[in-house]
Amino acid sequence: MPELPEVETIKGDLERVLIGATLEAVEIRDFNYLSKRGLKINSLKKLINQKILTIKRKGKLLILVFSKEALIFHLGMTGALFFSPREDYPILKTSMILKFTFNRGFLSFYDPRKFGKIWIIPKEQYEFWLENQIGPDALEISVRDFITLLKGSRKRIKTLLMDQKKIAGLGNIYTDELLFRAGINPFRQVSSLSENELEELYYHMKTLLREAIALRGSSIKDYIDGFGSKGAFQERHQVYGKRGQPCPKCGNPLxxxxxxxxSTTFCNQCQR
Ligand SMILES: [Zn+2]
Structure with missing residues (x-):
């Protein structure tokens, strides 16, 4: 949390306001947070006067590509990154880590539970860096590559789908929802799945992620989008966080x- 659909939503929001914006100042509110991640104040200050050329996402990583450097965020459990044209925004006053002043407004980074990560990578190197850091993006991967990647693995399907080095973007929420939609038991060993099952899983994954993006992600605990509002996909969740409640397909307790x-929630009857 936030997973692919939430990060994609934030990316879209920030694109609308930050492409072409010039960074004027950086205020560091939590030095400890940065030093624990090996981030130097000077490397952040270097971004000043640079322009945001483009904003990208790969898996759960959000990448602000400046003129010379890429600033990369992993929002962890509770990280939030949002833009405000004014300084007097009312939310999340505490646990602010960084405040960026652009010529068009303010971008703040919060992380109450401090599981997030930040990197600054030279612009020429960040794509290569991303390739080594995580596997192909769950929305970008082709059906052929998906099947090749999974086929024959001896891991359980839930574990493999959450392995960011294999396939990037899915976390607890979307793997639970995906396996329920696909009718696959989360304990299944991947090598026991037929090619047809893998193909169906792939198409369910695409549909699920697109639906979640259309509803601007799932707000379970702290997730907010790039402008500080909540998503609505949590209202469509069928199993995630619903242990003991009746299965929406068969009525047996989840x-x-x-x-x-x-943690995994599933229906033993509907997921084989
Ligand atoms: Zn069921």
Whole structure:
């Protein structure tokens, strides 16, 4: 949390206001946060007077591409990045880590639970860096590549789908929802899935992610979009966070398990 649809929503919001904007100042509110991540104040200050050329997303990473450097965020559990034309925005007053002043307004980065990460990578190197950091993006990957990537793995399907090095963008929410839609039990070993099942899983993944993006993501705890508003896809969730509640397909109570330390909600009847 936030996962691919939430980061994609933030990306779209920031694109509308920040492409072509020039950074005028950076205010560091939490030095500790930065030093724990090996980030030097000087490398942040270097961004001043640079322009945002483009904004990208890969998996759960959001990339602000400046004239010379790329500023990359992983929002972790509770990270929020949002824009305000004025300085007097009312939300999340505490736990601000960074405040960027652009010639068009303010971009603030918050991280109450401090699981987020930040990198600054030279512009010429960030694409290569991304390639090494995480696997192909869940929205971009082709059906052929998806099947090749998964086929024969001895991991459980839930674990593999959440492995960012394999495929980037899915977390707990969207893997639970995806496996329910596809009728696949989260405990299944990937090698037990037929090519047809993998293909169906792929198309369910695309549809689910697109639906979630259309509703501006899921606001479970703290997630807000690039302008500080909540998403609406949580109202469409069928299983995530609903342990013990009746399955929307068969009515049996939804089960809860921990798979490789990740909480999982599913229906034992509908997911085989
Ligand atoms: Zn069911």
């Amino acid at each position: 089960l809860y398990a921990s798979i490789n330390g990740r």
